[in-house]
Amino acid sequence: MSDEQPRDTHYEVDLDDEPVLRREPVFVDLVTREHGRRAIVPASLRRGNRAATARYHAGRVGHVAAYHLIRALPVYLPLSAWWAVVGVFRVAGAQLRWWWVMEQHQLRQEAASKNDPETWRRLHNEAKASRLWRGWVLGGEAFALVTAVLLLWYVAPLWIDLLTAALAMPFLARAGRPADRRIIQPAIVESRYRKLNSDIVLRAYYAAKLGDPDKRPVRFGSTMARDPQQMGSQVVVDLDYGLTFADVVKARPMLASGLDVTEQQVFLTRDKTSTRRHLLYVADRDPLAIPAGRTPLLDGKVRDIWQPAPFGLDERGRRVTVALMWISILIGAQPRKGKTFSARLLALYAALDPYVRLTIVDGKNSPDWKAFRLVAHRIVMGTVSNPFSADPIEELLMALGEIIRHIESVNAFLSKLPATECPEGKLTRELARKYPQLRVWLLVMEEFQFYFETDDQDNNKKIAGMLSVIRAAGPSAGVIVLSSTQKPSGVGAGDVGRLFNRYRDNHDVRFALRCGNRDVSVAVLGGDAYSEGYDASALPVGDEYRGVGYLYGATDETPTVRTYLADQQDAERIIAAARRHREAADTLTGYAAGEEVAREVRDVLRDVDSVFYAGEAWISWKRLAQRLAEALPEHYADITPEAISAQVRGLNVEAKKGKDDGASLWGVPREHVAQAIQRREIEGRR
16 A cells, blocks of 8 residues: 555544534624635646646555455455355345244234233234245245256356356345455545534633633634645634633643644644634644655756745645745754754755855764765865865855855945846846856855854854854845754853854744754744744654644744655755756856865876876776876865866866777866976966
């Protein structure tokens, strides 16, 4: 059976007594209310969704058919044959009881008990007459049955016998099996959910002390209905005057108990028209425990940073997207709750846009971000020297300084453009595509708190100050800041601590997964979110809830998001596709194009010339990368054929195709390398 649970197999089960409807008038002080129109054509049958709908139903039918086909001979046939034999005796017994007029036995017994001989005699005579007539009927049936059996046995061909048995077996098996013993089991397990009604909701609110039926009644602002996705029930609730939405949020556990569901199935949404009004949504089952599935980015297609990025599904199964332009995003959570995966999901989307420049900074030096070396303009790992970064702090200062200079140059460039090309003086998609110096830039700061707590206080202040400048001035210049941390408070002291808090608090969009306590949740989401009922420390715990969090500030609503999954293999696959898109668009820069800090202390041309064998006139990029990594690992340990190709061609060395183990590959002739070295020496003497 497929891992994906079907959504259209629910059926209603009344778990409570039918409500006693009260026909009391409801007085309201509103005379107008906005109404939403239901779609004429269901979403599943609209253009673009029809193929997916057909695939879903075809897959469902195919699964059911395969399930029963596999069990037909080894399970269904023996069971049907057994219960068919039992059915023969049960049918015969029913016929005999019918012949003997057993339904009248109780009446005759009652007449005898009352000493009523006249009634008993009348019933007895009627029974004798009925038995005589029914006996002739049964005799005719028996004669016809015996005749048919003899004809089938001696006259009819074998296939007629088998066909007759096949037709009779289901009816006899149905008659023979017990009522609670099905022969054919369902291929798909049906879902059961609570059918809400007004009495159940009122009972829950009164049990949660959110009103009193006599003194402070709870009223409904809408009819009880299923939600458009058919995944739960919803109703607008009006509390009595003096009660607020905050009271409902605090009473959510008691409300869930009154509804006889889990707390994860109860969702409350503030109504904009009144503080005492809110929308109660009760899901059929815990929606947060249902994974959102793999990211749609696995198709490897080119994305557009100016369009919203797919992020996950909300509690009602609706798609949640994040518009990355003009914002900064803060992601916070406990360790191993999906924080890095969530941040990487947005970075992967940006990577698939070949016109977005990426700077990746990972304070914990984890393997989660190393695949981005194929597309990143700059990549900094850790805080101390490691095989990936010789001096991470110095490299970070250089990378942040580069972004600040980019912000300044973008603003200066835009101010010089004519009004016909840039009428509002703002960056646009067309300008970002047209001018390379106006490229959109994504800065990822994974576990950024590490860079506020280094051993060098001067570097802490520099990094803190530069990050604050980028966060404040970057979005208007097309610089997107994506920060994540598991320690959003209590970092640094003095000016560093103040700058850390300012950097943390100034993010426009917040995404909080499960947090350790309320204070950490407030540090990530902000105090306003907590007052609105969003506490990430109250999110459910368990492996099935990884990647679940509150997305605050992206829209007017604050959905509880189940993020899409992109594991390490998925990320590498997406990054490989992003690399191909950038090569095709010729937008590889910085580290991805081979520009490393090590280039300042090495001579690429001399190094390439040194790995040619005696008499060898040409070498492929693949073999060149292998030889450089073996001969000079201190400079070329992680070199790729694409990177060395970009470096050598960047030094005005012309590439050429040749044969390598019988394959036609691109590479470089030794003569061209020697000519480039000679040109450089001549220019140096000048």
